[in-house]
Amino acid sequence: MLEIKNVTKTFGGLKALDDISLIAEKQEIRFIIGPNGAGKTTLFNIISGILPSSHGSVKLEGTELTGLNVSERALCGVGRTMQVTSLFNNFTVIENLTLAVQAKKSSYSIWWLADRKKGLHDETWAVLKKLGLDRIASKFVWELPHGDMRIVEIAIALAGNPKLILLDEPFSGMSLGEAKRMIEVIRSLKNEVTVLAIEHDMGVVMDLADRITVLDKGQVVAEGSPDEIRSNNQVKVLYLGE
Amino acid sequence: MRKYSLHFLMESSFIIAGLILLSALIAPWLGPYTLFMGTQIMVCCILALSLDIIYGLGGLLSLAQGVFFGLGGYAAAIAIQNYNRTPIEALLLAIVIGATGALIIGSFAVRLGGPRFIVMTMIISLVIYFFAQSLRNITGGEDGIPLGRPVKLLFLGWQLSTSKPLDRYYIACGLAAVVYAFCRYLRRSSLGWAVIMAKDNPVRAELLGYNVYRLRLIAFIIAGSIAAVSGYLSCITCRHVSSLMFHWVVSANPLLWCLFGGIGTLVGSLIGASTLYLVEEIISSWIVYSEIVIGAGLVLVIIFLPQGLIGLLRFRK
Secondary structure, eight states, X not given: OEEEEEEEEEETTEEEEEEEEEEEOTTOEEEEEOSTTSSHHHHHHHHHTSSOOSXXXXXXXXXXXXXXXXXXXXXXXXXXXXXXXXXXXXXXXXXXXXXXXXXXXXXXXXXXXXXXXXXXXXXXXXXXXXXXXXXXXXXXXXXXXXXXXXXXHHHHHHTTOOSEEEEESTTTTOOHHHHHHHHHHHHHTTTTSEEEEEOOOHHHHHHHOSEEEEEETTEEEEEEOHHHHHHOHHHIIIIIOO | OOHHHHHHHHHHHHHHHHHHHHHHHHGGGXXXXXXXXXXXXXXXXXXXXXXXXXXXXXXXXXXXXXXXXXXXXXXXXXXXXXXXXXXXHHHHHHHHHHHHHHHHHHHHHXXXXXXXHHHHHHHHHHHHHHHHHXXXXXXXXXXXXXXXXXXXXXXXTEEEETTSHHHHHHHHHHHHHHHXXXXXXHHHBHHHHHHXXXXXXXXXHHHHTOOHHHHHHHHHHHHHHHHHHHHHHHHHHXXXXXXXXXXXHHHHHHHHHHXXXXXXXXXXXXXXXXXXXXXXXXXXXXXXXXXXXXXXXXHHHHHHOXXXXXXXXXXXX
């Protein structure tokens, strides 16, 4: 369970997040929607520790994350993808995965050759097979199409079994076929990990979400199941443009 | 980690081993001056490798490698001269002193990162140089301290003495080969990958759970120890140390060698160091203003071969 309590973030005089509270149940798929500048990515940055919050706390399955830095939070089980794909482009897909798995196990040293560790090897392949990346395992990341890159980024965020995974606009820039694959990937995460995702494509959001939180001007405007959000008048005015 | 470079580097390890073996075989027929140059080249190669570890793999341009070079040299000189230690013990001491120095300097400099790291290491290296200059009673200033008696090294029942140019050359080759092998192993190790990755994409590395600061500090300590090994080698082969070992030029030269040969490839730093050293020796015996010629050559390489000399070989396949 992810518990965000009274989180406020100010940049100078600007309140990017204003007293946000949010509870996501264990292993649910929660989508965060809202117009540009609503504070969605800022919220993600605070959960993953890239930005410190001005006020408030973040708790993941009973562990207090407030005050921990980015890498400590990652070891506590926070995985994340970025709005702009962020991978190790000069490494192959399997090497990216190996790097992700060895980080979680804190098992990297000068005495082991990176590509010869048995324990890491099995776990890496398990993640690759699960997301259907095994056929491109030995390709370099820079030679992959955009859609594959996005899925590799989810794969490295998933390595080491995180408790929470944050997906920042996973569908951005995807072709129709790629988006279909991404829908399957996100659906397969249900009942395995808590998913928090930012997305603009309402069709996808309604299709995948267990619950939806709507942000505007740094505040939670509405929260509920896809049906509740669809029929919420305030959301219609604000977001669906009616 | 791109494929073509990996292939080339795999083969290059055999080429390097072959070259070292060849030079060891023909060494008995070489004159003392050639052997002296060969020995100095090995000192330069190790120093270049130390910068390639921290800059090429770790992405931090350190201008303080001369500090660790000097520390290693003086640690060895004092251990051998004042405390009558064996060369192996002196080597271990040099490594420990180099690593400790790097830990102290790195613990605050590495945190700065980027341009501020470069400036900080440069300032530290200048301060320590002036410090070494003024502590004449310990360092001997620019005149330095000569090592009184030659160092004797027993290697697999084979007695090597630093009073003989040939033996000095063999010691230098052996040490350089060991350091090079270590660097290559480091590059392939899981720690090495993590260091390279933290250079390529530090944000992603943090998000995966790596402590980027600690990775960079470890790389800085390893690079410092390697620079200290280079200083040690310089000390026992020249049988002399001086405060000039701390001079900023000693820190700046490895950067030129690495850029010339090809940064981040390990083998490139060896090629750069040997080539520039030889070119400088040869040209300076012909022309008075040899620096101008070498400088112009460097500018051309940097403009037309951004990957260094090694860039020429890579794409030919």
